[in-house]
Amino acid sequence: MQYRGVPGHEFAGRVVESQNTSLRDKRVVGEINAGCGRCATCSAGLARHCPDRTVLGILGRDGAFAELLRLPDANLIPIPDSMPDDVAVFVEPIAAAYEIFDQVHLARNQTIVVIGDGRLGAIVALVLKGEKCLPLVAGHHREKLARLANLGLATAEESSVRDKFDVVIDCSGSGSGFRRAVELVRPRGKIILKSTAAAAAEIDLAPIVVNEIAVIGSRCGRFQPALDALTAGKIDPRPLIDGAFALNDGIVAFEAAKNPLNFKILLKAT
Amino acid sequence: MQYRGVPGHEFAGRVVESQNTSLRDKRVVGEINAGCGRCATCSAGLARHCPDRTVLGILGRDGAFAELLRLPDANLIPIPDSMPDDVAVFVEPIAAAYEIFDQVHLARNQTIVVIGDGRLGAIVALVLKGEKCLPLVAGHHREKLARLANLGLATAEESSVRDKFDVVIDCSGSGSGFRRAVELVRPRGKIILKSTAAAAAEIDLAPIVVNEIAVIGSRCGRFQPALDALTAGKIDPRPLIDGAFALNDGIVAFEAAKNPLNFKILLKAT
Numbered sequence: 378m379q380y381r382g383v384p385g386h387e388f389a390g391r392v393v394e395s396q397n398t399s400l401r402d403k404r405v406v407g408e409i410n411a412g413c414g415r416c417a418t419c420s421a422g423l424a425r426h427c428p429d430r431t432v433l434g435i436l437g438r439d440g441a442f443a444e445l446l447r448l449p450d451a452n453l454i455p456i457p458d459s460m461p462d463d464v465a466v467f468v469e470p471i472a473a474a475y476e477i478f479d480q481v482h483l484a485r486n487q488t489i490v491v492i493g494d495g496r497l498g499a500i501v502a503l504v505l506k507g508e509k510c511l512p513l514v515a516g517h518h519r520e521k522l523a524r525l526a527n528l529g530l531a532t533a534e535e536s537s538v539r540d541k542f543d544v545v546i547d548c549s550g551s552g553s554g555f556r557r558a559v560e561l562v563r564p565r566g567k568i569i570l571k572s573t574a575a576a577a578a579e580i581d582l583a584p585i586v587v588n589e590i591a592v593i594g595s596r597c598g599r600f601q602p603a604l605d606a607l608t609a610g611k612i613d614p615r616p617l618i619d620g621a622f623a624l625n626d627g628i629v630a631f632e633a634a635k636n637p638l639n640f641k642i643l644l645k646a647t
Numbered sequence: 648m649q650y651r652g653v654p655g656h657e658f659a660g661r662v663v664e665s666q667n668t669s670l671r672d673k674r675v676v677g678e679i680n681a682g683c684g685r686c687a688t689c690s691a692g693l694a695r696h697c698p699d700r701t702v703l704g705i706l707g708r709d710g711a712f713a714e715l716l717r718l719p720d721a722n723l724i725p726i727p728d729s730m731p732d733d734v735a736v737f738v739e740p741i742a743a744a745y746e747i748f749d750q751v752h753l754a755r756n757q758t759i760v761v762i763g764d765g766r767l768g769a770i771v772a773l774v775l776k777g778e779k780c781l782p783l784v785a786g787h788h789r790e791k792l793a794r795l796a797n798l799g800l801a802t803a804e805e806s807s808v809r810d811k812f813d814v815v816i817d818c819s820g821s822g823s824g825f826r827r828a829v830e831l832v833r834p835r836g837k838i839i840l841k842s843t844a845a846a847a848a849e850i851d852l853a854p855i856v857v858n859e860i861a862v863i864g865s866r867c868g869r870f871q872p873a874l875d876a877l878t879a880g881k882i883d884p885r886p887l888i889d890g891a892f893a894l895n896d897g898i899v900a901f902e903a904a905k906n907p908l909n910f911k912i913l914l915k916a917t
Contacts, residue, residue, distance in 0.1 A: 418833075418834065423834065423835060426834035426835060426859070428834075480861075552852075555852060564688065564693065564696035565693060565696060570852060570855055570856050571856070572852075572856065577849050577850060577851035577852075578849070579848070579850075580847060580848065580849075580852075581847035582822070582842075582847075582848070582850075582864075583843050584864075585840055585862065585864035586842065586843045586864040586866055587843060587864070587866055588696065588864065589696070589746075589750070589863070590863075590864045591861060591862070591864070592861070592862040592863075593859070593860075593861045593862075594855035594857070594858065594859045594860045594861070595856065596856055596859055
């Protein structure tokens with residue numbers, strides 16, 4: 378998005394100012410896309426795709442790596458007192474994982490592989506497991522695969538995977554991940570694209586046509602299913618946390634987040 | 648498919664030999680994919696995707712540009728006496744166009760653009776029109792667009808199209824067609840990929856993810872809907888025929904087929 382500004386779009390916080398008095402002082406999470414509220418896309422309930430949207434920390438709106446941030450009242454969702462910050466901060470990425478269920482029908486007897494053992498792949502896999510759609514996580518990092526196996530996930534070194542799957546979820550963030558997805562999906566199967574990080578890559582579309590694959594891009598999701606799943610204890614994302622730093626130690630936090638062995642680093646503004 | 652052998656997969660013919668006596672001497676068309684009949688894919692009714700399939704004139708099975716061809720009895724579908732050969736020969740590509748309806752829900756109030764004014768785009772557009780899903784055909788060949796307009800289709804020079812569409816059907820046969828499809832589809836819209844001809848191309852998948860596009864590969868289809876539509880007169884493909892040559896004049900026929908202004912050239916074996 379060629380974004381410049383304060384980054385950060387996964388947060389939990391407390392409302393310090395709002396015209397909606399019932400929101401004041403509430404602990405909240407926040408839908409990161411703010412639509413114009415007037416266009417056809419917004420009217421169709423797809424504000425997340427409004428052509429004039431701002432997106433927290435991503436597009437035209439300063440983000441959550443700060444003491445204060447601004448979002449429209451309508452974007453804020455109060456969270457239960459019983460939900461700790463270090464759980465609530467996962468609502469956004471877990472909502473993005475639940476988006477898959479809003480887009481495609483996943484049956485529990487389907488075979489599913491998640492490509493990528495990074496933070497995105499880990500969260501998607503935990504959500505699938507929480508919904509009893511047991512995936513295989515295929516990755517390159519032995520240590521991370523071992524940690525995910527400890528969380529009850531089936532894992533495999535990616536290059537060793539030979540089966541064909543009903544559903545392949547590409548969380549690799551690379552063009553090679555997509556090529557691997559095409560190899561691993563069965564004819565008439567589905568590839569869910571979760572990575573926006575990939576640059577343009579040399580891609581052969583012919584196998585998509587010959588094997589009649591459906592490739593479905595998937596970005597942000599509704600917050601409610603994620604809040605419900607966390608409240609019900611279907612998912613516990615906290616084992617993915619590898620450190621928490623004060624905002625003043627942001628540089629150190631970024632260094633920790635860059636370490637490919639770490640899943641998730643938190644920043645605390647207060 | 649790196650195929651070597653007799654090409655040709657769109658045909659109408661007469662059965663001269665079969666163990667099934669009821670087929671003998673019948674005029675038929677033929678499903679071009681012959682599955683093994685034993686694997687899980689075939690058992691699931693997806694013989695068109697059998698990993699050990701042969702495909703007439705495309706993969707491991709000599710095709711229809713010949714006096715005689717061989718297909719399993721199960722692939723042969725008798726056609727009505729009233730259906731001329733020059734209509735029946737379109738059953739295969741029309742079935743491939745109907746495959747779109749088997750894969751995605753197309754509503755008559757959706758906006759649809761077909762990219763490509765070649766034979767594939769023309770047939771897909773005629774099938775959509777036959778089903779009252781009125782598409783815009785976007786292409787580069789003024790003469791062909793004029794001919795398609797004469798058949799009652801809405802047409803436009805591709806580079807002039809600025810709208811966003813619910814459904815984009817890429818019949819361009821080029822990587823640039825896919826990039827154009829990504830530009831022309833609305834968020835949460837669908838791209839149907841009908842071209843297998845495209846080579847690998849530099850493709851940026853990020854817009855697919857950000858806009859949550861569904862890209863659906865689409866190849867061959869069931870013959871029955873195509874036969875039914877032709878029998879009912881919903882579609883008349885004959886205006887697309889630009890010439891018919893004897894098999895002995897095959898070289899001339901291929902020259903005519905190469906002319907980008909021609910839609911469809913027929914070969915007659917007898």
